[in-house]
Amino acid sequence: MSILWHITSLLLLRFCVPGFCMHDGIVDGKVSVPHSRPYMVYIRDTISEQVCGGFLVREDFVMTAAHCGRSPVVYLGVNDTSLLPDGVAVHPTPHPKFIMRPGYDIMLLKLKTPATLNKTVNTITLPKTGDGEISKNCMVMGWGALDYQCDSLSSVLKEANVTLLDSKNCGTTDTLCTEGKIGPAKGDSGGPLVCGGVAQGIVSFYTQEFNGEYCTRYTHISKYLQWIHDVMNLSPLQQHETWKDKLDKPI
Structure with missing residues (x-):
């Protein structure tokens, strides 16, 4: 396992230390309407x-x-x-x-x-085929961390809208990506990336880009x-x- 992978993923969103949290919970997200995401x-x-x-x-x-x-x-x-x-x-x-x-x-x-x-x-519906077109307008949700110190998790479900990057900018064919300061944090791993009402991805890990933005990676379910x-x-x-x-x- 490379040092870069160890630092950037820290076991794929599992661990977090003060000053190195990925996001402040579902950043810029909102509290979900209770039971509106029954899946x-x-x-x-x-x-x-x-x-x-x-x-x-x-x-x-x-x-x-x-x-x-x-x-x-x-x-x-x-x-x-x-x-x-x-x-x-x-x-x-x-x-x-x-x-x-x-x-x-x-x-x-x-x-x-x-x-x-x-x-x-x-x-929730899964993709029907491995090569179908995916809506770029997606949503992530979870009970992830509330602050950068990672000392507490959200007790209520939160969600946020995210936009998919073009696949050529994502790295691998079995990964989907979103970039920015909006997205999942510690405790949100395993949740769905929902695009057009279909679960297209699984929250997996992140990297911090040269521009300071975070790129969240999702397992591409259709693969x-x-x-x-x-x-x-x-x-x-x-x-x-x-x-x-x-x-x-x-x-």
Whole structure:
């Protein structure tokens, strides 16, 4: 792992120290209307206590970033994290090629108890193909850090509008990017980049550019549609074998 990667990503938005926070929460964002984003999922790792976002893509599957822990519990229908419902246990399947560096930062969490879909808990649409056109006007959301000292997280869901950069300015074909002082912070990893009502990306990591702006990187979901399809359609026995191998590997 290069020194540059270690400094800029700090385990993909997981860690933050005073004076080096990526953003002040969802910068220039606003508090979401309660339960207006019913696909949003609050995730907490039972070992590291790391907090992430995620999103419901089927009644029995949540999508998030692979770096969001190896022992996650998910909370559905959350607006205010000080009023959490009972957590739902999951079987995590991180992408097999993810090794804490750019790329493959995607994980599927199979809910042991499928969600009951209603007004406060519902799914979001995934891309249909790997090469479809994406709206440049997008939105990010999460329960991320509130200040540059990273000493507290937002208790309520926040959201902000962001604009996609052209793919040629992003670096890799499996990554989407936004740039500026608006975007996700510590605690927002794993949340969706929503463009035109479709979850097109997963909050992954950031770099600070020469101009002082921050470039947020998102896993490009459409590049992983075959893997997503394969995981979500495995038999229960196959799923158990996949998860068993992954749970013993620190990420």
